[in-house]
Amino acid sequence: MLYSTGASSGSSGGKAIGFIGLGQMGFNMARHLRAKSSAEFIVYDLNHRAMEQFQAESGKGVDLASSPAELASRSSVIITVLPESAHVKEAYLGESGIIKGMHQGALCIDSSTIDTSVSTDVSRQIIAAGARAVDAPISGGIMGAKAATLTFMVGSQTDKDFEQARTHLLHMGKNVVRCGDLGAGQAAKICNNLLLAISMIGTAEAMNLGVRLGLDPKVLASIVNTSSGRCWSSDTANPVPDVIATAPSTNSYNDGFKSRLMLKDLGLVSNAAKDSKTPLMLGALAENIYRHLSNDATLAEKDFSVVYQWLSGKRP
Numbered sequence: 001m002l003y004s005t006g007a008s009s010g011s012s013g014g015k016a017i018g019f020i021g022l023g024q025m026g027f028n029m030a031r032h033l034r035a036k037s038s039a040e041f042i043v044y045d046l047n048h049r050a051m052e053q054f055q056a057e058s059g060k061g062v063d064l065a066s067s068p069a070e071l072a073s074r075s076s077v078i079i080t081v082l083p084e085s086a087h088v089k090e091a092y093l094g095e096s097g098i099i100k101g102m103h104q105g106a107l108c109i110d111s112s113t114i115d116t117s118v119s120t121d122v123s124r125q126i127i128a129a130g131a132r133a134v135d136a137p138i139s140g141g142i143m144g145a146k147a148a149t150l151t152f153m154v155g156s157q158t159d160k161d162f163e164q165a166r167t168h169l170l171h172m173g174k175n176v177v178r179c180g181d182l183g184a185g186q187a188a189k190i191c192n193n194l195l196l197a198i199s200m201i202g203t204a205e206a207m208n209l210g211v212r213l214g215l216d217p218k219v220l221a222s223i224v225n226t227s228s229g230r231c232w233s234s235d236t237a238n239p240v241p242d243v244i245a246t247a248p249s250t251n252s253y254n255d256g257f258k259s260r261l262m263l264k265d266l267g268l269v270s271n272a273a274k275d276s277k278t279p280l281m282l283g284a285l286a287e288n289i290y291r292h293l294s295n296d297a298t299l300a301e302k303d304f305s306v307v308y309q310w311l312s313g314k315r316p
Contacts, residue, residue: 016040017168018075020068020091020098021112022050024255025138026081028145029111029172033079034058036171044071068094069101077168078108081138084264085114092122099129106131109165111152113137113189115268117275119155120183127157134165135182137189140173141237141257143246151175153192155184190272193265196233197286197304203233204308207240211312217243239308248303256303263290263300 017037019030022045031054034041041058044065045051055062065071068091072078078098082088088110092098098108108126110119110133123133134157140150150173156162159178166176179188206229210220217240225235237256238244248256266287273280293310294300309315 016042016063016075018042018044018065018071018078019081020044020071020078021081022047022054023081023083024142025145027054028142029079029081029138029150030054031058032148033168033171034062037168039077040074042071042074044068067096067101068092068098069096071101072098072106073101073103076103076106077164078102078106079168080108080110080112082110082112082114083261084112085118088112088114088122089118093125099126099131102126102129102131104130107161107164108133109136109168110134111136111138113193113265113268114186116183116186116190116272119186123155123157123182132157132161133182134161135185136165136169136176137185138173139189139192142255144173148172149174152177153185153188154178155180155182155186157182187272190265190269193262194269194280194283194286197262197266197290198282199231200233200237200239200305201286201289201307201311203229203231204239204305204311207238207243207308208312211240233305237303237305239305247305249305249308253302253306253309256305258301259290259304259306260294260300262304263287263294266290 017039022043030043041061042063042065043051043054051064055064080091082091108131119135123135126133135155136152138150138152144150152169152173154162154165154176156178162178169176179185207217211217221234221238221243224230237247239249241249248254269283270287293307299306299310
């Protein structure tokens with residue numbers, strides 16, 4: 001059931017910021033949000049070690065919750081960053097979920113990338129229970145989370161909800177865009193990731209061809225990045241090791257956006273395309289490529305730019 005405002009069971013009286021999901025993205029996002037916020041900060045993750053690490057690194061003013069419901073009962077703003085639709089449904093609607101403890105008027109911001117239909121359904125249940133909801137998936141990857149340069153694509157029922165969410169999101173990123181009503185943020189995110197997957201495969205294919213034709217990959221990249229082929233996959237996250245010093249490929253394809261997560265997002269794209277009767281040509285091919293790549297357990301855990309190694313027949 002919903003607590004009335006001010007009737008929280010926690011010491012904060014429902015004034016805290018609650019954060020659920022301390023994976024590679026969430027941990028870094030929460031770190032920036034905590035540093036730039038004056039409110040009490042409460043975190044929850046199924047991985048208790050991650051919570052303890054966050055508390056140890058953040059110092060005073062960070063509490064650990066025993067469940068999403070307890071976190072919600074002490075928070076006026078709740079942010080979730082979770083891997084898949086099932087995790088979001090459990091965190092919000094489960095037996096010990098957020099909806100069981102949240103206050104009237106609380107603002108729930110879900111920055112997970114999940115099915116648009118699931119996102120909209122969860123948001124509507126939150127609103128029906130007396131709170132507010134926005135979907136705010138992110139682009140920028142782990143590098144963006146660490147640097148607080150993420151882009152947030154927001155779907156909200158009202159301008160007021162968007163503006164309140166924007167205040168908190170700007171502590172974790174630099175671009176916050178309202179895309180439309182509930183679910184619009186998720187729609188924008190999967191369209192972006194569809195293009196990202198295709199462009200990464202195209203970049204990897206072009207770089208592989210150039211290397212096999214005897215070109216120095218750094219020279220080829222410099223040409224591409226001052227020509228019409230330039231894209232994020234070529235100038236920021238180039239898939240060839242040692243071309244871009246900060247790219248995951250130079251770090252053995254670690255600390256990036258995992259291939260299995262790209263495959264998951266392409267599955268969301270496929271679902272949305274079927275629901276909207278939209279043809280997918282390159283998108284279907286990209287999904288098939290990442291499905292084959294992710295059948296290799298090692299490659300599945302590497303940054304999605306490892307598709308270069310898969311195409312070239314090498315292993316990182």
